[in-house]
Amino acid sequence: xxxxxxxxxxxxxxxxxxxxxxxxxxxxxxxxxxFDKKLFAQDIxxxxxxxxxxxxxxIISAEDRDKIVHGLNTILSEIESGNFEFSRRLExxxxxxxxxxxxxxxxxxxxLHTARSRNDQVALDFRLWVKEELEKTEKMxxxxxxxxxxxxxxxxxxxxxxxxxLQTAQPVTFGHHCMAYVEMFGRDRSRVRHAIxxxxxxxxxxxxxxxxxxxxxxxxxxxxxxxxxPTRNSIDTVSDRDFAIEFLSIAAITGMHLSRLAEEIxxxxxxxxxxxxxxxxxxTGSSIMPQKKNPDAAELVRAKTGRINGSLxxxxxxMKGLPLAYSKDMQEDKEQVFDAAESxxxxxxxxxxxxxxxxxxxARMKAAAGSGFSTATDLADWLVREAGLPxxxxxxxxxxxVALAESKGCDLAELPLADLQAIHxxxxxxxxxxxxxxxxxxxxxxxxGTAPSEVRRQIAFWRARN
Numbered sequence: 001x002x003x004x005x006x007x008x009x010x011x012x013x014x015x016x017x018x019x020x021x022x023x024x025x026x027x028x029x030x031x032x033x034x035f036d037k038k039l040f041a042q043d044i045x046x047x048x049x050x051x052x053x054x055x056x057x058x059i060i061s062a063e064d065r066d067k068i069v070h071g072l073n074t075i076l077s078e079i080e081s082g083n084f085e086f087s088r089r090l091e092x093x094x095x096x097x098x099x100x101x102x103x104x105x106x107x108x109x110x111x112l113h114t115a116r117s118r119n120d121q122v123a124l125d126f127r128l129w130v131k132e133e134l135e136k137t138e139k140m141x142x143x144x145x146x147x148x149x150x151x152x153x154x155x156x157x158x159x160x161x162x163x164x165x166l167q168t169a170q171p172v173t174f175g176h177h178c179m180a181y182v183e184m185f186g187r188d189r190s191r192v193r194h195a196i197x198x199x200x201x202x203x204x205x206x207x208x209x210x211x212x213x214x215x216x217x218x219x220x221x222x223x224x225x226x227x228x229x230p231t232r233n234s235i236d237t238v239s240d241r242d243f244a245i246e247f248l249s250i251a252a253i254t255g256m257h258l259s260r261l262a263e264e265i266x267x268x269x270x271x272x273x274x275x276x277x278x279x280x281x282x283x284t285g286s287s288i289m290p291q292k293k294n295p296d297a298a299e300l301v302r303a304k305t306g307r308i309n310g311s312l313x314x315x316x317x318x319m320k321g322l323p324l325a326y327s328k329d330m331q332e333d334k335e336q337v338f339d340a341a342e343s344x345x346x347x348x349x350x351x352x353x354x355x356x357x358x359x360x361x362x363a364r365m366k367a368a369a370g371s372g373f374s375t376a377t378d379l380a381d382w383l384v385r386e387a388g389l390p391x392x393x394x395x396x397x398x399x400x401x402v403a404l405a406e407s408k409g410c411d412l413a414e415l416p417l418a419d420l421q422a423i424h425x426x427x428x429x430x431x432x433x434x435x436x437x438x439x440x441x442x443x444x445x446x447x448x449g450t451a452p453s454e455v456r457r458q459i460a461f462w463r464a465r466n
Contacts, residue, residue: 030091297350
């Protein structure tokens with residue numbers, strides 16, 4: 001292992017296979033230490049588990065194991081304290097740690113790589129990192145859901161316009177609207193949990209692609225590293241990046257949901273809507289227009305989604321043409337995942353803060369809820385229930401009433417009874433009981449509907465589940 005400490009060599013870890021090291025261009029394209037140093041903790045954790053298993057199986061001595069574990073813990077402390085010098089000449093985090101280990105403990109360091117390859121080593125490190133990131137995402141989504149549950153509880157009876165095509169459709173409650181996002185982010189969290197289950201297999205021991213002839217115990221290392229079990233096919237193990245693609249897919253779907261919410265906040269915070277007001281913590285001013293209060297945090301969440309989507313497409317494209325098993329193309333997987341993870345964390349944190357912090361203008365929402373003849377469907381339903389009209393006929397009668405109200409510049413509830421009876425004689429003064437926005441939302445008691453009682457039922461369900 002003497003050559004592992006020779007920092008003058010361009011690529012000293014390869015031993016005697018190559019007569020000369022790569023030139024500067026090859027070094028530049030080949031090195032990954034600039035980004036994969038993020039995996040240092042996972043690499044050290046995996047190496048300690050591997051060394052422990054090797055000693056347990058009698059493949060290396062207990063003395064060498066103890067030296068290796070002590071050296072690796074020393075390196076971990078050096079990196080965490082900022083006293084570790086990373087070298088581009090050593091290509092990646094694995095070689096950087098191994099070279100430093102050789103300096104610290106001598107020839108015993110060379111025994112660590114027994115019965116493993118960089119192929120299964122990097123698969124392990126990356127899988128551990130993604131698993132930890134998914135667990136972090138699960139907790140953050142739980143926090144976002146909790147924020148929405150609190151706002152839904154607070155506004156279970158606050159009336160607002162519901163939209164289709166961004167046109168006023170029917171009155172709903174703001175609590176019900178909030179619960180729509182609870183459902184969305186609940187599905188995202190479910191996808192996270194399934195992804196953790198899918199990747200919960202240990203790659204270490206698959207070696208380069210064919211397994212190893214050493215009498216290793218892969219179940220032991222899997223248990224030590226917190227995996228359910230080891231992977232079952234060595235070729236698939238080193239060539240698989242489904243776990244990374246699945247993480248990016250989840251990030252893209254979650255990001256899309258966050259972006260839709262961000263878009264609503266951008267719209268709602270305009271003076272034209274005025275439904276919500278963001279705090280100064282999540283807004284900025286204009287450099288030239290002193291009256292402006294810009295929803296920059298929401299806009300940046302919307303933009304982060306584009307970056308996440310790009311990362312997903314990039315990794316799918318990297319992987320789509322690779323034959324089994326490992327190819328160097330797969331080195332390009334990590335930057336995409338690291339960038340998407342950072343963007344997703346920021347977006348969830350920002351949106352959780354905005355949801356908890358924003359001021360809701362219930363009066364403005366209620367005023368808007370009655371615009372655009374939003375209770376027209378209630379009139380049609382009343383005609384079906386009380387006058388016995390087929391719904392299609394009731395729809396036609398209601399359309400005529402809307403046209404009349406529009407021509408008079410008033411709401412449906414402001415039309416005189418005589419005008420309504422001129423359209424259909426079966427209409428009585430009882431119809432006015434259903435033409436208010438409060439009556440409209442209170443009537444929507446079907447399971448999952450917008451009635452305050454139903455909103456509270458769904459809040460209780462999610463609080464028990466969250």
